[in-house]
Amino acid sequence: MKTIDCLGDMCPIPVLKTQKEFKKIQTGETIKIITDHSCVLESLSSKFKKHQITSEEVINGVWEIFITKS
Numbered sequence: 001m002k003t004i005d006c007l008g009d010m011c012p013i014p015v016l017k018t019q020k021e022f023k024k025i026q027t028g029e030t031i032k033i034i035t036d037h038s039c040v041l042e043s044l045s046s047k048f049k050k051h052q053i054t055s056e057e058v059i060n061g062v063w064e065i066f067i068t069k070s
Helices: 013-022 039-047
Strands: 002-005 030-035 052-059 062-068
Touching: 002 013, 013 030, 013 039, 030 039, 039 052, 039 062
Parallel strands: 002 030
Antiparallel strands: 030 062, 052 062
8 A cells, every 4th residue: 555645745735646646556456645734635535536535533633544546
């Protein structure tokens, strides 16, 4: 699983990083995005709405977002 570290990155940087890596994975593979900005989840959810997205706040103010390519 590819992990993208977006800690400290403001939108649209996490979306751009995710789009770049998303092109490299196959159907069924998952990317993990780590972020400390809650707006990133909204941005990724709207951009990748055709794919399975889950998220978890692992520490207060830090989220792990998983996008599985469908």
